[in-house]
Amino acid sequence: MRQSGAISELIDALRCLPGVGPKTAQRMTLHLLQRDRDAARRLSEALHDALTKVGLCGQCRTLTESTLCEHCANPARDRSQLCIVESPAEVYAISRATAYKGLFFVLNGRLSPLDGIGPAELGLGALEKRLKEDGVAELILATNTTVEGEATAHYLSDMARRHGIRTTRIAHGIPFGGELEYVDGTTLSHAFDGRKDF
Amino acid sequence: MRQSGAISELIDALRCLPGVGPKTAQRMTLHLLQRDRDAARRLSEALHDALTKVGLCGQCRTLTESTLCEHCANPARDRSQLCIVESPAEVYAISRATAYKGLFFVLNGRLSPLDGIGPAELGLGALEKRLKEDGVAELILATNTTVEGEATAHYLSDMARRHGIRTTRIAHGIPFGGELEYVDGTTLSHAFDGRKDF
Structure with a gap:
């Protein structure tokens, strides 16, 4: 059938x-179709609604229903810190897990020339303008540790240097609770090189 | 956030x-929302469409867009065999895997008095009417081997007996390619009891 x-x-x-x-x-x-037609109806409407209402924040490019997202519109956030992430999911993750009070900037991707993703696709023009004018003192790089993520981090730190802005990168190392024995070699070597006084 | x-x-x-x-x-x-808005739009419409168009076949209760499903409307199918399954997914599975040429009847559930699912909810009134009038010679029980599925099978075989119709049950045993050592005890004991001349 x-x-x-x-x-x-x-x-x-x-x-x-x-x-x-x-x-x-x-x-x-x-x-x-058999058991939960109400849920199907709700899902259809939720998709339609989200497509109509949700766009990118005009300042930080995260997903939002307003012109500015909750963070960018909040005058209590510290405008001197700017954390760069690849996707809105990471904004949620950092907000949930940390006490970070600065602003975010969402690339919605990473530099990947082979896929046709250059600085323009990531909104880096607007970012540079902001670095020049907006009183940012620290640029926190939280891109992923893929090849493209690292290349993007280097590109951004060069940009920050041109404007005399301090750049930091979130720490990479052994995950909390992880056992040395089972951690992959690259992570272990990063963790070893990045050791600190105790 | x-x-x-x-x-x-x-x-x-x-x-x-x-x-x-x-x-x-x-x-x-x-x-x-970030990467595939076209797909989201298509999904919203597909849900809406399916909800509007798809209902139950008037004869066998499988999901269909017409009054009668493809099987019931096909005069070439053998009307003397009627296979009882719990859901439309099983109609697809049996049609794909076997050469069965008879008709189906979909319970869309199984007898479960505690959940308020009795003969009426499974459409057994219409089924009994059909057994009485429709020239069915063999009722093939393909309900699942859960407690409720077994109870449903017994209920149906009693009904068939009242109308003098032969009842068969699809075979349960070791799955093809399965190793005895790893098969659970209930399956193994069923397979052993159900052994046949070789």
């Missing part, structure tokens, strides 16, 4: 979700 | 999908 048009359309559409293959998509479709 | 209304609504709505917890839902949301 082939699935009818609307059912297989829905299965196909669900496969755009990260981590969802054909079997999971079919399971989700049958679950929604 | 708390997530804005429409973003957290979407995260909540995605959690209705089976196997999706809060972290996965957040990852899906950011993926859709």
Whole structure:
């Protein structure tokens, strides 16, 4: 039995979700249509709503429903610190885990010339303007430790140096609770090189 | 940073999908809003479409866009065999894997008095009417081997007996390619009891 048009359309559409293959998509479709039509209706509307309302913050490029996000619009945040991350998920993660009170700037990607992602795609023009004018004293680099993430970090630290701004990079090393024996070699060598007085 | 209304609504709505917890839902949301807005739009429409168009087949209760599903509407299928399954997913699985040419009847559940699921909820009235009038010669039970699935199978076989219809149950045993050593005890004992001449 082939699935009818609307059912297989829905299965196909669900496969755009990260981590969802054909079997999971079919399971989700049958679950929604057989057992939870209210949830399906809510999901359809939530998608439509989010697409209509959510855009990028005009200042830091995170996802928001307003012109400025909650952080950028908050006068109590410390404007002298600016933390650079690759995606809004990292803004949430840092806000949840740390007491950081400065601002963020979201690249929504990383420099990757082969994929056609250069400084313009990451909004680095606006970032440079801000470094020049906005009283930033410390640029905190929290890009990922992939090759592209590292290249992006170097590019940004060069930019900060041109404007005489101090650049820091969040620490990399053994994860808390991790055992030396099971940590990969690159991490261990980074942790060793980065040892501090105790 | 708390997530804005429409973003957290979407995260909540995605959690209705089976196997999706809060972290996965957040990852899906950011993926859709940051990287794949076209797919999000398509998904919203596919959900809306499927909800509007897809209902139950008037005869076998599988999901379909028409009054009768592809199987029930096909005059070439053998009307003397009727295979009972718990969900449309099992109709697809059996159609894909076997050469079965009869019809199906989908319970969309299993007898479970504690959850308020009795014969009426499974459409057993219509099934009994069909057994009485429709020339069914063999009722093939393909319900699952859970307690409720077994109870449902017994209920159905009693019903078939009242109308003098032969009842069969698909075989349970060692899965093909499975090794005896790793098969659970219940399966092994069923397989042993169900041994056949070789």
